Amino acid sequence: MSVLPPSLQGWFDARGWSIHPHQRAMLDRAEAPAMMLIAPTGGGKTLAGFLPTLAELAKAPRGGLHTLYISPLKALAADIRRNLTTPISEAGLDIRVEDRTGDTPSSRKKRQRADPPQILLTTPESLALLTSYEDAPRMFAGLQRVVVDEIHALAESKRGDQLMLALARLQALAPGMRRVGLSATVEDPAGIARLLARHPDPCEIIEADPGPDPDIAMLDTEAAPPWSGGGAKHAIPEVLEQVKRHKTTLIFHNTRAQAEIFFHNLWLANEEALPIGIHHGSLDRAQREKVEAAMVAGQLRAIVCTGSLDLGIDWGDVDLVIQVGAPKNVKRLVQRIGRANHRYNAPSKALLVPANRFEVVECVAALQAVRERDLDGEGRGRGPRDVLCQHILIAACAGPFDAGDIYAEMTTAGAYADLTRAEFDDCLDFVATGGYALRAYDQWQRLKQRADGFWQLRDPRSAARIRQNIGTIQDSDTLKVRWRGRGGSTLGEVEEGFAASLTKGDTFLIGGQIVRYEGLRELVVEVTRDPGRKPKIATFMGSKFSTSTQLSQRILRMFEQERWPELPGHTAEWLALQREVSRLPQPGRLLVETFPHDGRQQMVVYGFAGRNAQQTLGLLLTKRMEEMGLAPMGFVATDYATLIWGLDQVVDPAPLFELAALEAGLDDWLAGNAVMKRTFRASATIAGLIERQVGGQRKSGRQATMSSDILYDTLLKYDPDHLLMRITREEAMRGLVDFARIREMSARVGDRIDHVALSRITPLAAPLFLEPGRVPVNGSADERILEEEVTRLLDESGLAQVEQGHVWRVPW
Structure with missing residues (x-):
């Protein structure tokens, strides 16, 4: 069993803490090439991920980059830096911890490359950028460990594919590098472990005690949910009452527009003027940071939010989570539930609020899945080749490369393990020439092959342009929204298509405020305050989730029951009537x-x-x-x-x-x-x-x-x-x-x-007839309806006759 250095053991003793079994397991297996820890929210998994690093640096202090921490969120990296500072300073360790994201000043970024800290906290995009520099081999040569936090969130997107290709690059630069993955919600531990490990190396899986079951239920409301819609306005009185009973409540929504609508309605009902904030990705960064600071300081009673607060940031004293609308995905629901009572072995408390009648059924199915610890998820399949093409360009920015070496390196990334050489060469040819139809255009002639067989950038100056465009996050086309007038502050962003639909005087919601559109100036939407009118709703970017396959199957199995005692009476009667007719x-x-x-x-x-x-x-x-x-x-x-x-x-x-x-x-x-x-x-x-x-x-x-x-x-x-x-x-x-x-x-x-x-x-x-977003089909029906209508009108006038389906028109 590994022994903690006296300085760290003294820190634990001073706080009256004992090391958790899963934290001890991480220390004992610190030399494993790859390991993944699955531990409940509040279970100290982040500290568990860093304990081997702190122990190694306490026993043998050294300079240079020792551990790289990867987070899916910039804010999470900053939060971890704050949290790590406490044990490091109180244990008297000489360890420098810094974060590096898109918000980091360029002067600090330059210094970090020349003199990296022992622990660097970053994001997949910033890591990819770091590997594109010529000095990457020097910077990463002594790297010992990479910690990937919230690995389940990265595994579901192209950001995860980009990250795993970057880890393959780092492994080539630092062969002794060890990999650690951390998560609270993994539906397929073996699958995520294969993604994390260097193919075909194994990955050890450590599962902590999951702790007590969450205290989770569906919110009882006096008014029944409507037949359709996602606003959940019917539940406002009961939600507000829950806010009054708790210290801090997070009220999650699946989309940003729904969050804005709910916040607006909640604020109108907030007669006691309880401090309530709103937080989502379309709001201006300064406004988000203001809300975050108020949360940490305990100044807010509730925060209406989206996935922007899903992940492991410990925001203040949250003791209740409310999910408005069906969660669509059990794993996402569990992640959100974990934001409440963020302490080890303390049950999280959560309430579900179905926004319409069918969502009542889905919410009950999700509750059952959470209680049975039955997580869901969709397989990612093979690694996407557009990400692979970007990775080849990143490699070229760092200097000349051998195609065979890069191909061998890429196939150590789990999602690309079955990539054929022909597929790789296809991508390389595209990156080098643009492909058959585009070869004649200089702008896509980006790589050339030297006499020794190595590939390099055709024009070294193109490296700067490539670096500017690194990343896999595809933002919707958005425009800034700003108060009208010189020096007006920014409120957030709306989609270009929504802005194009506005005319002067139109109103819409953003940041919980009703604003009036005044015009477009230098690609900025200018607005003024207009609190007294019914607003339009901005079409904020962000995902509209589909219900997972597993949750859908649960609902179908519920339909096989003879009765539904777990459902509210109005919903059970609705299903019984469906079965009858x-x-x-x-x-x-x-x-x-x-x-x-x-x-x-x-x-x-x-x-x-x-x-x-x-x-x-x-x-x-x-x-x-x-x-x-x-x-x-x-x-x-x-x-x-x-x-x-x-x-x-x-x-x-x-x-x-x-x-x-x-x-x-x-x-x-x-x-x-x-x-x-x-x-x-x-x-x-x-x-x-x-x-x-x-x-x-x-x-x-x-x-x-x-x-x-x-x-x-x-x-x-x-x-x-x-x-x-x-x-x-x-x-x-x-x-x-x-x-x-x-x-x-x-x-x-x-x-x-x-x-x-x-x-x-x-x-x-019946609810389908109330759904928005109807799609017309412009086909033969249009012609038939027009023909029938014209025929009817002409027959009434006695001015035409119809033969064999043709309308013979008579000039008026």
Whole structure:
């Protein structure tokens, strides 16, 4: 058993603490090439990750970079620096700890490269940038350990792929480097361990005592949830009462717009003027920092927030978490619950607030999953090649490289372990020349091969431009929002498309305030205060989560129950009525309802495949219906169903769901679709084909969109098999379109389709008619409706006759 140095043991003794078993295990196995700790929130996992480093530096002080800490959030890196300062200073250790993020002054960044601290705290993007410099081998030569915090959050995105490629680079520079991953919520420990370790090395997994079950329930409200919507306005009185009963409450929302709406309504009901703040990623950094400081100081009773406060920052004395809206993902819910009572072996307290009637069912399913410790998650699949292309450019910035060495290095990163040499060479050729259709353009001739076979930048000056565009986070095209007048402070950002829809005098919510749009000046939205009007809502960037596959399956299994004592009476009666007049969806089967309503024929497909997949299903089914002459007019989708309306009744839905036909329709639809252009723009930016930053100036969203659309159309016409076109299709299928969920649904259902033809709308279908975001289908139905209307008018006038479906018009 490892013994703590006297200085550290004395620090523990002075505080009356004893080392936790999982912290001891991390010390005992400190020499392992890779290990991952899974410990509950408040269980001291961050200290556990750093204890081996502190012990080593206490026993054998040394200069130079010893440990690199990687965080998904800049604020988390700064928080860890503050927390580490306490044991280091009180134990009398001579250890320098610094953070390095996008907010770090350039003078300090320059000094850190020349004289790095023993412990450096950073983000994946800043690490990638550090590896791009010529002096990277010197800076990282003595690196002993890398600690990746909240590894589950990074593993779910391209930021994680970028990080693992950077770790492969560091391992080549520092062969003895050891890897440590930390998380409280890992649904697949073995899978994350494979991602963390150097392939094919093993990774040890240490699981701490999970502690007591959380105190979690659904909030009882006097008013029943509405049939649709995400605002949860009905629950404001009860939420406000909970805020009064607790010291500090975090009120989580899934989107920034929903957070703004709820904050506005909560503030209007806050007659006692309790101090309540709002925090999300579209707000100005100064405003976020002001809220964070007030939280730490205990000056706020509640904070309405989004995922910006999901991760491991210890914000003040939070004793209650409220999740407004169905969590969509059990793992995310557990992470958010952990923000309350952030102490070891203290149960977290949380309440769920369903925003509408169906979310009541989803919330109950999520509660059951949390109590059973059944986490969910979607597999990431192979490493994306646009990130790989960026990594090759980063390697070239650091100096000449051998293609074989870089390929061997990349395949030690778990997500790229099965990357073939042909795939790598394809990426290298694209990075070097732009690919077949773009070879003639100098701007994409970026690498050249020397006589000795090494590759290098064609123009060394291009390194600065490449570094400016490093990263995988794709911001939406946004504009700053600022108070009108000289020196007006910035409030935050709104999307360009939303700003374009505004006319002078329009009002909208931002930062919990109603503001009046005055105009656009130098790409800044200028506003004034206007507290007395009903606002529009800004379309803030950020994810709209889809319900996870596992949670969807739980809901379907709930539908198999004979009764639902765990549900509120109004929801249980709703499901019972659905079973009486139609049937409930079942696992392994697909329920399709058809009925007339509002003068149109309706079809509802209960696929439970998630919002993106159900949206895609709507597009593909209406295309199939057009081909079969069924005249669809439009559709709307939710996480659990797609509603399609049209002129003709669907008598037999089975032929609509033939997977091969759906996939063929998808290929045709994708080719010229805005989804593909949007996906292409993101991948082309990551891969380095499109630059968002030039000379320190960021291109506007409109400029970037125009250049990427021109490139897309060019490649589609002249080089449709270009690497970036293949990457775009893969990314669209995996992300925005989510066709994998449709395949999974098809495999799960097979030919087990339950078609129920009815004479009227059903209880489960009713909320779909209130959903926003209806998508029209511009097809044969438009022509038929126009023809029927013209025929009716002309017949009434006696001025025309109809023969064989043609309208013979008579001049008025």
